Amino acid sequence: MERRRSFPDVLAGGMFILIGGAFVVGALGYELGTPLRMGPGAFPVLVGALVAALGLAIVVKGLIAGEVAEFGPVPWRAIAVIVLAVMFFGFTVRGLGFVPTSAVTALLTTLASTRVRPLMAVAVAAGLTLAATLIFVVGLQLRIPLWGPWLGF
């Protein structure tokens, strides 16, 4: 029988092993307790070991009879831009206020598409900021200041 190695399967299994293992190691630092009174560490150790074991099975299966042939293209630009946009929102919304943060987040996000034109990006960002302000602050009374303290208000 011909062997079909699958990189994505091995990667998925590896991630399960890594995450499961990390939780087991972390949980061993907490009290395990007895079966009668399980400590905070017992359940994560059990489940973490199970996840790691399943991960190992996926790796083995991926080496013998893989199913996902290719990982496919990765939109690096979109990943970088969207992560940056979301982090920016979380980091500045308190300081800059709702309107500037929303505008920059929306503008950054539009750049994730390789087809976007500058004029359209600005138009989309402006429209979304207006819509978000009307929906969340005016309509739903969300208690976030429109302009934040970093701007001197």
Place this chain on the structure above:
Amino acid sequence: MELLDNLALGFSTALLIQNVLYCFVGVLLGTAVGVLPGIGPTATVAMLLPITFNFEPVTALIMLAGIYYGAQYGGSTTAILINLPGESSAAVTALDGHEMARQGRAGAALATAAIGSFIAGTVSTVVLAVAAPPLARVALQFGAAEYFSLVLLGLIVSIALARGTALKALAMIFLGVLLGTVGQDIYTGTPRFTFDQRELYGGIDFVSVAVGMFGVAEILRNLENEQTRTAIVTKVKNLWPTREDRRRIAGPILRGTGLGAALGVLPGGGHVLASFTSYAVEKRISKRQQEFGHGAIEGVAGPESANNAAAQTSFIPLLTLGLPAHPVMALMIGAFIVHGITPGPNVITEEPALFWGLIASMWIGNVLLVLLNLPLIGLWVRMLRIPYQVLFPMIVLFASIGTYSLGFNAYDVYAIAFFGILGYVLIKCGCEPAPLLLGFVLGPLLEENLRRALIISRGDASVFLTRPISAVLLVLALAALVVAVLPTIRKRREVVFTEED
């Protein structure tokens, strides 16, 4: 009659003006996201959940439920018109529905889907009203051991939700359970896996997990190769099916309704199973088997009725046991908890107006859906022209605002980015996100009941097998696991055999 009294209470709640209004908003939004490719009901409910925290609990749940079954409806519209099922359960509808559209019978296909869904919705609302109270009474007898086994069964059955192999789905479920342990331990208060960050003591918010896994990861998938979308069917005319059509769809609609109502009760993926089963049944018993796949109207009527019936009855495990059958319901559990209601068998006795109001609202929602879909079909077709470059920034921005407004906690927003990337990589590797979300929501329940059951039994683990209901549930879980694994074994053997040839 007790049932009539209960339904009267339900309709008096559901017909309150604000409840009808938000039911309408729910099904409207649901249809919209069902129609729009690239955004699904799970991401939508996750984004809107924080908004509903200000509503009355019953109003909030009516709207969220409306989004869920509205999306099932909208998904079939795109399946018929552009061969792009918005929801996994609509994939079967695309087979014959899109073929009908290409033959110029899109109107008849859409009307059939609408009529079938409406009849199925009406019948299964009654099923829900009749079946839920006795089940809730049984569930009230459940102790910690039974609940542990039940949650485990629900998790195992949810493997059916995933398209990949059972092994990966299983790993995703328990990865979700594992992520659910982050935060303070319920019994001792010990902070677990929090890296000494006070913001993580409350655990990871499931809204962030859902928005990241279903919203952001999906956007990244769509941005892999950008193509301009092609709208195919421009004008829809001749909505009303002919007399011949009406004669042909009656049987499939009734059979589909029955199948869907029965299979929807299964925790996990019942609606997908129902539409596939219904299609198979219709094809087998039809005298015109060769027409299937080439625009047989029965192939639209049966699966559409089945999927809508299952969408309604899948609320039975949620309302009686507190078990979600779909990621959207996992989010609804969160909505229950935020409003101080523990989802489970107690809801029906402690919050009768909420329980019956939600059920009655589903029938009202089905009426609204017919009104929305048939006359406004042109509007939905036009919505398909919204460029994706406008849609995805909207999803990212609204998701950030929504998760931040949960608790004004920046960590909830950072978590979106984290789970977006984690979800993206896992999806690329063939792991579906739905089981992870269910595991994440049910994980704490699993741990709590495991530990409580062991305390009650004085550390004797055999309690799960000596209590009859618990033992039966565990046997069912084992059976579900074997069934889920079997097809892959069979497929493997087929592969081996063909290679030997």
